[in-house]
Amino acid sequence: MKKTILLLIIIVLGTAVVATGATKKTNSDKKKFNCVAVVNNKCETCHYKSRICAQLGRRNRRKWRTTIKRMVSHGAIMEKDEIEALARCLAASRKNADICR
Numbered sequence: 001m002k003k004t005i006l007l008l009i010i011i012v013l014g015t016a017v018v019a020t021g022a023t024k025k026t027n028s029d030k031k032k033f034n035c036v037a038v039v040n041n042k043c044e045t046c047h048y049k050s051r052i053c054a055q056l057g058r059r060n061r062r063k064w065r066t067t068i069k070r071m072v073s074h075g076a077i078m079e080k081d082e083i084e085a086l087a088r089c090l091a092a093s094r095k096n097a098d099i100c101r
C-alpha cells in the first residue's frame, strides 16, 4: 500500500515537471521571432528572397518597415508586431544571413 502511494506521488510529480517544461517551451517559442520562417512563409509567396537579400545591410529599421508596409499594400499578410520584428531583424541582417541560405 505504502509503495503504491509512493509510486503515485512520483507519477504525479513527474507529470507536473513535464507539464511545466512544456508550457515554458511554448512561451519562449512565442517570444522568439523566427525571421527565417517569416521570410520563407510570407515574403516568398510573391518573389524570391533574393530581392530581400540584395537589400540586406543597406536599410535601417525604419526603411525596412516602410518596405514591408509597401509589401502589405501589395497583398502580403503581416501582423503589426510581425512587421516591427521583421524590420528589426532585416535591419540587423547582412548579405550572408541565415535568411538567404
Ligand code: HEC
Residues within 6 Å of the ligand: 039, 042, 043, 044, 045, 046, 047, 051, 052, 055, 067, 068, 070, 071, 074, 075, 076, 077, 078, 086
Ligand atoms: C503580395 C505579394 C508580395 C509579398 C507577399 C511580398 N512582396 Fe516584396 N515585392 C512585391 C512586389 C510587387 C515588388 C515590386 C514592386 C515594389 O518594389 O514595390 C516587391 C519588391 C520587393 C523588394 C525590392 C524592392 C525594394 O524595396 O528594394 C523587396 C526588398 C521586398 N519586396 C521585400 C519583401 C519582404 C521583406 C516581404 C515579406 C514581408 C515581401 N517583400 C513580401 C510583392 C510582394
